[in-house]
Amino acid sequence: MIIxxxxxxxxxIIDDxxxxxxxxxxxxxxxxxxxLVTCNRNEYQKKGSIGRPILHQDLRIADPDENGEGEICVRGPxxxxxxxxxxxxxxxAIDEDGFFHTGDLGRLDEDGWLYITGRLKNLILFANGKNIYPEELENMLGGIPGLGEVVVYAGESRTQKSREVVVAEIYPDPDKMRLLNIEDPQSYFEQEVHKINKDLPAWKSIGLVRLRDSEFPKNTSRKIQRFNIDRSID
Structure with missing residues (x-):
């Protein structure tokens, strides 16, 4: 067993x-x-969920949208x-009802199982009012063979302030790219992203694929430092 x-x-990966x-x-x-906030249990799990709350703990979703997604809030000893x-x-961080606002986004299903959708500070919100969760798209892109790391963000145009585009910045895994015999990484990843876009609504689709030559900057716990990424697109 692995937790x-x-x-x-x-x-x-879990299924494999x-x-x-x-x-x-x-x-x-x-x-x-x-x-600990939630967890799946042995023989008591639900696919895609990060579990149900532990004992003596209350969970609620603050300001949910039409899909029931909002900020995860926790109260308990x-x-x-x-x-x-x-x-x-x-x-x-702690509201008047004693709930701690985690900064994480998610939803609860009808049985009380929690699903994470992203981080509040990473949320992409364009003029159409639709929420785009970068982590959701990154999870989809993560299955592309040869992909090492990926970060999805809203591109920033210096010349066209109203331009809105979802960018997928990718660091290809050099060893895997050699094994796959990929000679044109840019074209390859654009084609793979195009396949994913076919199953996405137009407002959520990835409009620009950008490749990088080195890994993303990371903190001491090896998490990508999103704030250190240049988001300019022109």
């Missing part, structure tokens, strides 16, 4: 391990909640009392 947390894990008789259970936690000597940050 997974810290980052999203594609369902096909399951085919070999190895169970992977997804869970969700955050430091301010000491840290495991939630911190506040940030050390920082009452302003504490007041911003």
């Amino acid at each position: 997974c947390g810290g980052a999203a894990l594609r369902q096909e 391990f399951d085919a070999f008789g190895i169970t992977i259970m997804n869970g969700y936690g955050i430091t301010e909640c000491a840290p 495991n939630v911190m009392l506040g940030y050390w000597k920082n009452p302003e940050a504490t007041a911003a």
Whole structure:
């Protein structure tokens, strides 16, 4: 058995391990909640979900959209009392009902299972009012053979302020690209993204594929530092 947390894990990876008789259970936690919030249990799981809340804990979705997706909020004895000597940050994070606002986006199904859709600070919101979750698209792109890393973001135009385009910036895995004998990576990834776009509504489709020669900048825990990425498209 493997218990997974810290980052999203594609369902096909879980299914592949399951085919070999190895169970992977997804869970969700955050430091301010000491840290476990939800988890799947052995023989008590739901595909795509990160589980149900642990005992003595309340979950709610703040400001849900038409799909029931909004910010995940947690209340319970495991939630911190506040940030050390920082009452302003504490007041911003914990509301008057005692719910901690995680900054993560998700939804609860009718049986109380939680599904993560992204981070509030990463959310792409264009003029059409539709929400685009970069993590959702990154998860789809993650299955492309030869892809090493990918970040999806809203491109920023210096000359056309009203231009709105979803960008997929990709770092190809050099070893896998050699094994696949890919001679034109740009054309290859554009074709693969085009296949994915066919199953997406027009407002969510990826409009620009950008390749990079090196890995994305990361912090000490090896998470990509999105704020260090140049998002200009002209």
